[in-house]
Amino acid sequence: MKLLPAASSFLFVIFFILLASCKTDIVQEQKASEKVIALELQVYKMSQDRKYDSAIFFGKKMLYHAKKENTVSFIKKAYYRLSHNYLQNKQYDSALYYGDELYKLAASTNDTINMAEGKNRKGFVLKKIDSLELSLENFTDAEKLFLEIGEITEAGKKSLEIANVFNKIENFGAAELSATQGLKLLEDSKEFKTIVGLYIALITSSRELNRIESANDHANRGINLITNYKVSKQKINTINIDNAKEIKDSIDTAIVKKVKSNYVGMLLNGKANVLRDLKKYDEAIDYYKLAAEYYTKDTLEIKRTQFNLAYTLFLKDGYTKLSDSLLSDSYQFYKKEDKSSEVFSTLLKLAVLYKDVDQDRSLAYLNEASKSAEKRNKEESIHEVLREKLEVSPNKEDINKYLVLDNKLRGKQEKLDYFYINNRFNFEDERSQKIQAESEKILAENKAARQKVQSLVLSLILVIFIVLVFFIYQRIKRRHKIEKVKTVHVTEARISTKVHDELANDLYELMTQLETTNPEKEVVLDKLDTIYNQARDISKQIQSIDTEKGYAEELSNLFRTYQSALVNVLLKRYDTDIWKGISSHVKITIYRVLQEFLTNMKKHSDASLVVVSIEKENKQLFIQYIDNGKGFTTEISKNGLRNAENRIHAIEGKLTFDTELHKGCKFSINVPV
């Protein structure tokens, strides 16, 4: 008891020491990084102000100090910032380098989130330099890492990036898969911007896969998201989602702010595209116009919508001045902005526009497009141009070129598909493995618990069983003891009866004789001798006997004892080996019973001949006793024989006797052994 306060105070002291040490650790880290923190702030500011050069300068300084102080978390931050700013500054190789450094450092410190961030950075850079395959790889890795640590939001964002890249390389199936995966991850979150992005990606991929219905569905879902929840919930059925004017009123400005209006524009543009595919040109045109309202300063997107609008107008009314001028306007804009891919697609659309109106002009556009594509060294684009060209003016050279390209591209596509699907499946595999492992673990735990319970129950049963056995054993023992005691009692009673009947009576008789008469000394002595011998007989009957090797000898001695001038006891010769393996209590019983027969014979029968035979056959012991004495009547002998009978029954034997007055008697004992 005295120890308790001492021990608790000791623990208290330890606790404080621990606390203190923790505190100093934290303080040290913060203190050491003060300069670095300031630098980081500066980097952030510069980056915000789009002064990327300065940002890079300060970033390098920050990295230098962080390395000097060896504060790993800040080194990582520096890498991150540097990669970001280099990317913004279009110095892609440096951006890539720092992204890689970030990943490596994170990997060496088991920092999954920064590993993912590193991969993410690399993905962005690679996407920018059109190294789309590598970019995909990095994004996929990043997504996987984010998922590993449960960063669902980030993983969802990566899904969007992946989907966008896939769309860009025109692997729309994979894009759809990835975007769907992203949506699954973000379904219930408030990441509206990413969700809308995913819907846009889905619209694109579905449209390209010619699944207009699902594209429409995605578009509608996206629009539902940005329209006022309350209104949409109530009027979801009354509002015609295809009607841009009705939608315009219910768009939730708060959400638009979150999503960013450019994205809303793109979404509406997507919806318009779907409507155009559905040949609902009027609705499409309305949507394009609505979309245009949402673009802020991103003129590229405006031009795209404008271009789409022009194309739709063309589709609706055929070649018109308006569509021509709008397309040309877009074309000029793209050309000016040096957006080669957009220039290319505008040229392609212009070619289509003029296909029926002016074949030469159309061909001229196509040639231009072909040049642009070759300049960008994009086989897919060349492939597309060739296809259009063949439609306008087929020639052999183009056909050959087209076929070669077609084959090549298909191979490439398959490779990408394979890569992506493989990756995805790997991921799924890993996830399912993880789930399986978890479920196995749970199962194992359950099993262990069950086993524990089982073993508990088993041991309980065992204990109960043991206790039961013990009690039963005790009972049996007690019963045995009782039986033993009983037999002892029976023996005692028998002896006492004998002592009383034979000794006491005779002694009393002698006493009275001496009192009343004066008998001769010799007579008294004779009587006493008889009594003495009786006493000896009684004692003999309870004497111990050898039941081992000497048993046969003991038995023949018994017969010899009763051998006298008056009586011949004959033993039929037998193999004394039969006593081997017979239990001692059987032997004792047989000895005692024969002894009793002989005693009775000597006392009452006046026999002159006794024959005893002993045999063993088929695990049965046959013992026969025959004398030529007086014999007895059954009634008289009942009591005298009961004892022998009981003894034989106790060893599960049978005693039969055959006697007639004056014709001797015959006992047969039959004992199974």
Next chain:
Amino acid sequence: MFTKVLIAEDMDDINTGVLTVLSKLEIGKIDHAQYCDDADLKAKKARKDKKPYELLITDLSFVKDHREQKLSSGEELIVKLRETQPNLKIIVYSVEDKLQLVRRLVMEHKIDAYVCKGRKSLQELTNAIKKVFNGEQYLSQKVSAALSPKNDMEIDDYDIGLLRLLSKGLSQDEIAKDLKKRSISPNSLSSIEKRLSKLKIYFKANNAIHLIANAKDLGLI
């Protein structure tokens, strides 16, 4: 008569009886010991004095008491003294009447007499001493069976077969022939005659007819 006798007996009353008997026999010196160890020591001393005992009268069982004894029974005492004094005469005087025991004492330890305690046993003891002095053996009537050949009263199937043939009215000659025919031995006339006379003793029969009658009464044939 014996000149020097040792009595080993723990019961004083019996001792007195024995002493009375011995005194009547005009024996020179009578010593007595109540413990076997004492008896052994006395015998040793007597030998040392060149006046060894000529006769030992001993009981077999000695009641154990507070004195630790090396020799705890008469039998052990007999064994010891037989070793050191082979020509010592020994009479066992005991209540024990087990034939096995008597035979063992006579055969192995060469005791000269065995007297059972009982009615008129003192008279028997006198007779025994006289007989032993004359170099004879004496056994009480009760235990005389221990050595008598009559004791091995065993009959076997051969005997019963013999009786059966006899009961059929066959003469001894005919029996011998019959046995020969069935190649059962012994089948010589003399051995058959010998066996039948033995059986007559066993069955307390005066003649062949009596023998068959007794065997029939017992249901043996």
